Amino acid sequence: MKNSTLLLAIASAMLLQAAPAVAQNNVPIRKIKAVRPTTELTLLDRVESDTHRKIYQYNEYGYITSVMEYNKEAEQWVLDTDNSYRQEYVFNAAGQCTARTSFNVDKAGNKTTEKNKAEVEVIGDKTWERYYKEYPDSTTHISEAFAYDKWGNCVEEILYGYDSYSKMETIRTYNKREYSGPVDKYTDNSNYESFKNGRLLYYLKARGFDDQITMNTNELFVEEFRKIVWQTENDKLYRREYGLDRGMDIQVGSIEKNMWKSSESEFTLNADGTRPVKETVRSYDETGEVKYDYTSHTYTWDDRGRLLASFEYNESPSEVSYKGEYTYADDYAKTLSLREAIAELSCGNQIYPEDEFLQFGRIATSSYYYAEDGDKGESTYEWNADGQLTGGKWSETCITSEPDTDNPTTRTDYGETRVGYNADGHMAWKIDHSITENEFIKIEYLYDKEGIWTGEAEYDGDSWDGPWTKEGERGNARARKRLATRAATTPKFIDDMTDGSHNIENNDGVWNTNGNYNVTDGVVTGGGYQQTLASNASVPANPQYNYTDPLMPLEGEEDEEVFTNEAEAVWSYTWNPQKGDWESEWSPTEAKRVYNKDGNIVADIYDGNQTIVSTITYRLDDDGRLIEEIYSKGGNITYEYLPGTDYLLESVETAADNSRNVCHYYYSKHNYVDPTGIESIKRNDVSTPVWYDLQGRRITTPTSKGIYIVNGKKVMVR
Known part of the structure; x- marks a missing residue:
C-alpha cells in the first residue's frame, strides 16, 4: 500500500498518554485574567496526614495566593518556611495579568523576601514572559524568557544563568523560531510534527561558550540554523531555504552575511495564480553552483481549484515515477489560498483524521500508479447527506517475481471500508475489510478532553462487529509456529537458511522484535535485532495530582516525581559468528510493560536480562477511577473519592512492613461568598x-x- 489517500491505508497506532496537569504556579501569566468564574469552583482547601499538612488560599479569580506547609514536631504543627509561600498578582486596566510574584514567609506566615517572579510585556507583535528566581546569595535574577507570536506560538526562548561570585548574569542558550500560522495550539495533534515543520519559516539554536559572559544574543554562537523564504516573482512562487557553513564558528549577529541558499522550489502557477501547475527543484553548494535542477511534480486542477491529477518525476523529466488521479462527488470545494493548497499537496494541514479525504473537496474516486514496480490501486468513496465520508471500496494490484524465475505474478487484492463519527462530528473509527485475505482492521481515533485528535489505536477483528483484539496481541502466529517446530538448539529468529538477507519481524504480544540476518553458503554470517516491550495500556494518572478544577490545577508535591518522560526501552542483540548465537549488545536496567488483565491495568518491571523483577497492579472502579495500587514486593496504596466526582478524599499507603501513611483531602465550593457545598x-x-x-x-x-x-x-x- 503506497497511496495514503486510499481508504485501505492504515496509520500506525499511536497511544499517547495524557500529560499531567500543569502546575498552577506555572500557568502562563499571559493567560491569567481578572475574571470572576461564572460557576462555583471546587477547590482543595487542605491536605493532611499524621505528619504533614498543606493549606491553600485563593483570590476571587480562583488563583492561588498562598500555600502553607506544616510538619508535625513534638505534636505541634510547625510551618515549613522552605516550601511555603505567598503569591500576588498585578492586573492592568484591561484585566490582563502583568506580573505574578511569590514571596518567602517567616515562621508566622508573613511574607518576607521575593522567591520568584514572572512578568509579561507586549513588544510589537510579540508577548514576552520573563521569569525570575532567587539564587543562593539571596538575590533574584532573570532565569527564563519566552516570546509568543500573534497565534500563541512560542517563537523565542532564552535561558539565563547567574554567577553569585562574580555577580554576573549571562545567557546560556537561545532558540528562535518563526511560523506562518498557529502551531502550538495543535501540540497534541497526531500530525503535530509534520504540521509544525510545514509552517516553520525560521529556526535558530545558539549558545554561549562555557567561559563566555554575555547578555547580548548577537554575541552567541550558532549551533543550528534554517531559514525559509517564500517569494513571488512574476507568475512564479519560490520557496528558498538558506543555511550556514557549519565548518566555522558564526555568531548570531553575523548570520545574514554568512548564510547561503541551499535549495529552492519553483512553482509555476495557473493563469489566475491560485494553484501550482509545475514544481521545479534545485540544490546549490556554498559557492552558489547548481548541484541539480529538474521538474519534480506537475499538477492538474479543475475550475474550482480541486486537484485532478498529480505526477511525480525522477530527475529526468521524461520519467514519471508516480501518478495520482481524482474525481469528486459533488460541487463542494474547500477554500484554500495558494500556500494552503501547496501545504495540502504534502498533507501538511491535517488537523482531524477526516481531512485526509477532504484535502480539496469530497473525493468520489482516486487511483495511483507506481512506474518502478507497476503497483497500482483504485478507490471509490461514499458520502452521506451531511458531507461525511461513510465508507468505500478499494483494489490494489502488485506485480512480483518468484525467486529463481523470470515469470512475474500479478496479484489483486480487494476490500471495503466503513467509517463512524463521534458527537463532535469527527471520525471516531474506521474499519477496513480485506476481502481477499478476509481480514478486518479497525482504527479508533483518540481525542483529548479539548477535542484535539491525539492518536490512534489499531485492532484486529473477525467481522465488522468484532470481537476486536488490540493490534499485536495475537502476535505473529506463523512466526510462533516456526519457532515451536525448530530444534531446541537453533538460535531464535533464525528460521530461513537460504542464502541472502532475511528480515526478523515478530510480535508475540509481549516482545516486539525487528532486525535482520545474513546467510552465506548456509551459514549465518552476521545480523542484529532489537526488542521492545509491547504495551497496550497506560499507567493511570496519580489521583493525588488531579484533585481540583482542571482549569485551575495546583502544583504537585515536590517530593514526588510527577512527570515521567522516559524513552522507549530497547534491548539490542548482534550475531556472534564465533559462538554461532546472538549476544546482548545493550539492555536497559529497568523497563515497564503496561497491559490490561482481568479488568485491571498491570505494569511488569523488567531487568536487563528480560526477567520480570516486580509488578504493580492498578485497580479501577466502575467510573474508571484508580482505587488501588498493589505492589508485588508488598504494600499498596488505596484511594477514596467524593461520590460522583474525581476529587480525592483519602489516600492510604501501606508499606511491606504494614506501616501506614494516611492522607486526607478537604474541599469546599468557592463562589467568593461563604463556602458552601x-x-x-x-x-x-x-x-x-x-x-x-x-x-x-x-x-x-x-x-x-x-x-x-x-x-x-x-x-x-x-
Whole structure:
C-alpha cells in the first residue's frame, strides 16, 4: 500500500498518554485574567496526614495566593518556611495579568523576601514572559524568557544563568523560531510534527561558550540554523531555504552575511495564480553552483481549484515515477489560498483524521500508479447527506517475481471500508475489510478532553462487529509456529537458511522484535535485532495530582516525581559468528510493560536480562477511577473519592512492613461568598447528636461512610 489517500491505508497506532496537569504556579501569566468564574469552583482547601499538612488560599479569580506547609514536631504543627509561600498578582486596566510574584514567609506566615517572579510585556507583535528566581546569595535574577507570536506560538526562548561570585548574569542558550500560522495550539495533534515543520519559516539554536559572559544574543554562537523564504516573482512562487557553513564558528549577529541558499522550489502557477501547475527543484553548494535542477511534480486542477491529477518525476523529466488521479462527488470545494493548497499537496494541514479525504473537496474516486514496480490501486468513496465520508471500496494490484524465475505474478487484492463519527462530528473509527485475505482492521481515533485528535489505536477483528483484539496481541502466529517446530538448539529468529538477507519481524504480544540476518553458503554470517516491550495500556494518572478544577490545577508535591518522560526501552542483540548465537549488545536496567488483565491495568518491571523483577497492579472502579495500587514486593496504596466526582478524599499507603501513611483531602465550593457545598469530616471527629440520613431519618450516630445532614449542612463521613 503506497497511496495514503486510499481508504485501505492504515496509520500506525499511536497511544499517547495524557500529560499531567500543569502546575498552577506555572500557568502562563499571559493567560491569567481578572475574571470572576461564572460557576462555583471546587477547590482543595487542605491536605493532611499524621505528619504533614498543606493549606491553600485563593483570590476571587480562583488563583492561588498562598500555600502553607506544616510538619508535625513534638505534636505541634510547625510551618515549613522552605516550601511555603505567598503569591500576588498585578492586573492592568484591561484585566490582563502583568506580573505574578511569590514571596518567602517567616515562621508566622508573613511574607518576607521575593522567591520568584514572572512578568509579561507586549513588544510589537510579540508577548514576552520573563521569569525570575532567587539564587543562593539571596538575590533574584532573570532565569527564563519566552516570546509568543500573534497565534500563541512560542517563537523565542532564552535561558539565563547567574554567577553569585562574580555577580554576573549571562545567557546560556537561545532558540528562535518563526511560523506562518498557529502551531502550538495543535501540540497534541497526531500530525503535530509534520504540521509544525510545514509552517516553520525560521529556526535558530545558539549558545554561549562555557567561559563566555554575555547578555547580548548577537554575541552567541550558532549551533543550528534554517531559514525559509517564500517569494513571488512574476507568475512564479519560490520557496528558498538558506543555511550556514557549519565548518566555522558564526555568531548570531553575523548570520545574514554568512548564510547561503541551499535549495529552492519553483512553482509555476495557473493563469489566475491560485494553484501550482509545475514544481521545479534545485540544490546549490556554498559557492552558489547548481548541484541539480529538474521538474519534480506537475499538477492538474479543475475550475474550482480541486486537484485532478498529480505526477511525480525522477530527475529526468521524461520519467514519471508516480501518478495520482481524482474525481469528486459533488460541487463542494474547500477554500484554500495558494500556500494552503501547496501545504495540502504534502498533507501538511491535517488537523482531524477526516481531512485526509477532504484535502480539496469530497473525493468520489482516486487511483495511483507506481512506474518502478507497476503497483497500482483504485478507490471509490461514499458520502452521506451531511458531507461525511461513510465508507468505500478499494483494489490494489502488485506485480512480483518468484525467486529463481523470470515469470512475474500479478496479484489483486480487494476490500471495503466503513467509517463512524463521534458527537463532535469527527471520525471516531474506521474499519477496513480485506476481502481477499478476509481480514478486518479497525482504527479508533483518540481525542483529548479539548477535542484535539491525539492518536490512534489499531485492532484486529473477525467481522465488522468484532470481537476486536488490540493490534499485536495475537502476535505473529506463523512466526510462533516456526519457532515451536525448530530444534531446541537453533538460535531464535533464525528460521530461513537460504542464502541472502532475511528480515526478523515478530510480535508475540509481549516482545516486539525487528532486525535482520545474513546467510552465506548456509551459514549465518552476521545480523542484529532489537526488542521492545509491547504495551497496550497506560499507567493511570496519580489521583493525588488531579484533585481540583482542571482549569485551575495546583502544583504537585515536590517530593514526588510527577512527570515521567522516559524513552522507549530497547534491548539490542548482534550475531556472534564465533559462538554461532546472538549476544546482548545493550539492555536497559529497568523497563515497564503496561497491559490490561482481568479488568485491571498491570505494569511488569523488567531487568536487563528480560526477567520480570516486580509488578504493580492498578485497580479501577466502575467510573474508571484508580482505587488501588498493589505492589508485588508488598504494600499498596488505596484511594477514596467524593461520590460522583474525581476529587480525592483519602489516600492510604501501606508499606511491606504494614506501616501506614494516611492522607486526607478537604474541599469546599468557592463562589467568593461563604463556602458552601459538601464538607468532609472523619468519623472520629463526629460529636453532634443531630444527624439525619439523606432520606430525612434522624439517627444517633452514623454507622457507615456516606453523606449525612448535620445541623442543616451536608457532610461526608469517612
